[in-house]
Amino acid sequence: MSILSFNDLSQSFGAFDLFSGIGGSVEYGSKIGVVGPNGVGKTTLLQLLVDNASPKTGSINLARDTRIGYLRQEAMLAFKGREHFTVRQEMERVFAHLTDMAAELETLENQMADNVSDQAFLQRYSELQQKFEAAGGYDYDQRIKRILDGLGFEAENWETQLDHLSGGQKTRALLARLLLEEPDLLILDEPTNHLDIAAVEWLEGMLNAWDGAILIVSHDRYFLDTVATVIWEMSPTEIEVYKGNYTAYANQREERWERRRKELEAEQAELEKEMDYIRKNIAGQRTSQAKGKWKRLNAKLGVDGQALVMWKTEEKVKQFLSQRINSDQRAFKLQLKSANRSGNIVLRTSDLEVGFPGTTLFKADDIELMRLEAAALIGPNGCGKTTFLKTVLEDHPAVAGKAIHGASLKVGYFSQAHDSLDHANTILDELLRHQHMATSEARAYLGRFMFSGDDVLKKVSTLSGGERGRLALSILALQDANFLLLDEPTNHLDITAQELLQAVLEAFDGTILMVSHDRYLIDRLATQIWSVADGRMTVFNGGYREFVAQRDRVEAAEKAVKVEKTSAKVAPPKTQGSGLSKNEQRKLEEKIAAVEASIEAAEAELETITAELETVSASGDYEKIQTVTQRYEVTQATLEQLMIEWEALETRIQ
Numbered sequence: 004m005s006i007l008s009f010n011d012l013s014q015s016f017g018a019f020d021l022f023s024g025i026g027g028s029v030e031y032g033s034k035i036g037v038v039g040p041n042g043v044g045k046t047t048l049l050q051l052l053v054d055n056a057s058p059k060t061g062s063i064n065l066a067r068d069t070r071i072g073y074l075r076q077e078a079m080l081a082f083k084g085r086e087h088f089t090v091r092q093e094m095e096r097v098f099a100h101l102t103d104m105a106a107e108l109e110t111l112e113n114q115m116a117d118n119v120s121d122q123a124f125l126q127r128y129s130e131l132q133q134k135f136e137a138a139g140g141y142d143y144d145q146r147i148k149r150i151l152d153g154l155g156f157e158a159e160n161w162e163t164q165l166d167h168l169s170g171g172q173k174t175r176a177l178l179a180r181l182l183l184e185e186p187d188l189l190i191l192d193e194p195t196n197h198l199d200i201a202a203v204e205w206l207e208g209m210l211n212a213w214d215g216a217i218l219i220v221s222h223d224r225y226f227l228d229t230v231a232t233v234i235w236e237m238s239p240t241e242i243e244v245y246k247g248n249y250t251a252y253a254n255q256r257e258e259r260w261e262r263r264r265k266e267l268e269a270e271q272a273e274l275e276k277e278m279d280y281i282r283k284n285i286a287g288q289r290t291s292q293a294k295g296k297w298k299r300l301n302a303k304l305g306v307d308g309q310a311l312v313m314w315k316t317e318e319k320v321k322q323f324l325s326q327r328i329n330s331d332q333r334a335f336k337l338q339l340k341s342a343n344r345s346g347n348i349v350l351r352t353s354d355l356e357v358g359f360p361g362t363t364l365f366k367a368d369d370i371e372l373m374r375l376e377a378a379a380l381i382g383p384n385g386c387g388k389t390t391f392l393k394t395v396l397e398d399h400p401a402v403a404g405k406a407i408h409g410a411s412l413k414v415g416y417f418s419q420a421h422d423s424l425d426h427a428n429t430i431l432d433e434l435l436r437h438q439h440m441a442t443s444e445a446r447a448y449l450g451r452f453m454f455s456g457d458d459v460l461k462k463v464s465t466l467s468g469g470e471r472g473r474l475a476l477s478i479l480a481l482q483d484a485n486f487l488l489l490d491e492p493t494n495h496l497d498i499t500a501q502e503l504l505q506a507v508l509e510a511f512d513g514t515i516l517m518v519s520h521d522r523y524l525i526d527r528l529a530t531q532i533w534s535v536a537d538g539r540m541t542v543f544n545g546g547y548r549e550f551v552a553q554r555d556r557v558e559a560a561e562k563a564v565k566v567e568k569t570s571a572k573v574a575p576p577k578t579q580g581s582g583l584s585k586n587e588q589r590k591l592e593e594k595i596a597a598v599e600a601s602i603e604a605a606e607a608e609l610e611t612i613t614a615e616l617e618t619v620s621a622s623g624d625y626e627k628i629q630t631v632t633q634r635y636e637v638t639q640a641t642l643e644q645l646m647i648e649w650e651a652l653e654t655r656i657q
Contacts, residue, residue: 006031006069006188006216007052012061014047021047022239023060029188034210034217036231036249041469041497043237045220046076049192052218072186074194078173079166086166090156090176093165094147097183101140104131141651142644149640150179153205155198171197182209188216195223199383200520208636222498224249225522249523253502271324274300278320341513342483346410347374349486349514350395354404357391357540363402364390367540372531374409377508377515379525379547382535388518389419391540392488395516415484419491419518421471423478426464430454430474433463438481452477453500468495476504485513493521522547559635563613591652598649605642612638 005028013023021044029035037045050056052063053073065071075081085093095102111128118124139146151161154175160168168176174197181189189210195203207229210217221227227234227249234245234252245252277296284293297311304319306312350372358364364387372378380388393399395406396416425433434445449459452473463471472495479487487508493501505524508515519525525532526547534541534550543550612635 004031004066005029005064006066007064009052009063010061012048012051012063013059014044014051014056015059020239022237024240025237025242026061027235027242027244029216029218032214032216033233034213034231035219035233035235036227036252037218037220037235037237038227038249038252038498039237040499043239045237046192048237049073049190049218049220050075053190066187069188070184070186071188071190072181072184074174074178074181074189074191076174076192076196078170078177081177082165082173086164088165089162090151090165090168091147091161093176093180094151094183097180098143101135101138101143104135104138104140107131108135142647145644145647146183147179150182153202153209154179155202175202178206186215188218189213191217191219191221193221194219195221195226200381200522201383212637222496222501223521223523224498224501225526228523274320274323278316339480339487339507339511339513340483341413341485341511343411343413343485345374345412345485345514348372348409349374349376349412350409350516351407352404353407355394355401355406356403357387357394358402359390360402363538365535365538365540367391367404367533368542370533370542372514372516374514375512376530377517377528378531378533379529380516380518380533380535380540381520381525382540386535388535389490392416392490392516392518396488412486413482413484414486414488415479415482417475417479417487417489417492419494421475424463424471424475426462428463429460430463430466431459433474434477437478449477453503469497469500472496473500480507487511487513487515487517489515489517489519491519491521492517493519493524559613562635562639563609595649595652598645598652602642602645602649605638605645608638609635609642 008026008028010026012025014021015023025048037048039045047056051058053071054063055073055075073081079086082088082093085096088096108128108131111124111131115121115124115128135141151158156172156175156179160172163172165173165176178191178194194206198206203223203226207226210230217230219227219231229248231248232246234247234249236243236245236252236256245255247255277300281293281297281300284290285297287293294311297316301311301316301319304316304323306315306319348371350370352367352370354369355367356363356365357367370378380391382388390399394401396414397406425436428436430449431442431445434449435442438445440448446459449455454470454473454477461470463474466474472492476492492504496504501521501524505527508524508528515528517525517528529547530545532543532545532547532550534543543553545553612631615631
């Protein structure tokens with residue numbers, strides 16, 4: 004059953020048609036990822052669905068009483084009229100009904116103090132207190148803390164006014180509020196922007212346990228792989244629906260393209276056969292049959308007019324024969340090829356410390372990177388990853404230790420700042436500045452990077468981040484490097500460009516060292532993971548999924564120890580001097596006993612899951628590891644909430 008549906012939806016801006024005639028349906032509980040090239044109208048579609056804009060044509064149907072939460076890219080618009088609110092105040096707005104109930108409970112307590120025997124007060128107080136507890140009145144502060152902590156919101160920013168936050172902080176504040184509101188349909192526009200990997204992983208776990216429907220626009224393929232169960236591929240004329248996550252979508256799409264390619268080739272072969280028959284027989288003995296075929300062919304091709312005019316038909320035939328399926332258009336013949344073979348050892352470090360004079364950003368485990376390997380350097384923003392690359396490039400001195408290059412290296416460096424580009428040049432001039440070639444050859448070469456026609460005459464200064472990235476990659480591809488150092492190569496690229504870059508790097512016959520937040524790219528390429536945390540860079544020999552599984556095992560074991568220590572602190576509740584009536588005290592004791600029983604059950608469940616996690620970890624089945632880890636996290640969160648509830652109850656009875 005649909006929670007939201009839309010039909011024949013169109014939107015235009017002046018004479019420009021953004022999209023037309025598209026339709027779709029969001030089912031209860033579905034988790035849908037929306038993909039498509041930049042500029043196709045994904046954000047506009049979301050704005051139409053949340054009634055922030057009016058479509059040119061079409062209808063939108065929303066199930067009765069459905070609550071929608073919308074994460075927009077311009078987060079501050081969602082706080083209009085409350086700009087002076089602090090982050091905490093904005094979160095507490097979600098629980099205004101609970102704060103109202105708490106105020107009424109306090110009023111009743113004061114009234115009961117003066118009217119101890121008034122049964123009406125006691126009855127109202129008891130009913131309201133039960134309602135308050137059931138609605139989470141004693142733990143909503145902890146819910147706020149859990150959400151803000153999970154999204155990486157530092158505690159010192161909780162009392163900051165919304166209009167004093169950075170753009171990224173505003174987005175995270177809006178996302179936190181939406182998660183606390185728990186709407187029936189959560190619509191998210193690029194939710195992973197401004198989040199580090201830890202926060203993204205936390206959000207993935209949150210959304211995987213989400214009961215409502217989710218509609219997500221995102222360029223983060225790994226995020227879509229983890230969260231989405233359906234993918235919508237949006238074009239200007241339709242939305243194609245694929246069941247499964249992003250990888251399943253990519254595989255199905257390739258199969259569809261291949262099927263359509265074969266169908267088109269068969270149609271083109273049949274068309275050429277019919278045209279050959281018409282040309283041979285139009286003036287011969289079979290002229291009537293040829294004319295009949297010609298008329299039918301004109302109708303099929305949409306040739307204007309009743310008269311049989313050969314040049315018109317030939318023009319339409321030429322157009323039809325020139326058609327290509329999308330995959331053929333996108334799979335350009337681009338290669339990053341190294342001119343010379345490097346030595347077997349490409350990079351070695353010894354006691355390396357990265358940073359600046361007087362300041363060490365991190366110390367690195369000793370590295371040995373071999374030819375044809377790909378290492379991914381990951382870690383939080385500002386930890387020194389780019390400084391490490393510059394140290395390896397010998398553009399920046401090490402604080403201590405050394406980095407040793409292998410033999411016959413030719414290094415190619417891609418900077419996320421694209422600081423080697425001359426912004427005064429056109430795209431064409433900038434390419435020619437790095438490589439002399441004929442203008443026609445340069446235009447054809449740039450076409451491989453999706454710069455066509457007059458695009459090549461754009462000034463570098465006017466390009467988007469994604470366009471500058473593609474230009475920088477086009478220049479890098481000309482350097483014949485055998486060791487690539489890539490600093491955030493997929494930043495600002497849409498999914499189409501990300502896929503193209505990935506295909507090129509997968510086919511590269513050299514060695515790669517990359518800094519990236521693109522976990523999908525890391526997962527497909529990396530043979531080593533270099534992880535920076537707490538002033539140390541550790542080396543993991545293996546792929547990204549293996550790295551995550553190992554990290555989760557360690558964290559699960561640490562959490563189990565922490566839970567064991569925490570649960571050992573639980574003591575029998577004190578009942579002396581509580582100031583409660585015997586009836587209230589009895590009810591509280593029963594409630595505490597019930598919570599303690601739930602704590603014991605949750606602890607037992609954690610032990611079972613921990614044992615199961617050890618078993619599946621040994622099997623190496625990442626999907627099972629991820630599933631069991633998510634169960635562990637949910638049970639752990641439940642246990643933490645129970646402990647908070649127990650502590651609140653104990654405080655009341657003392």
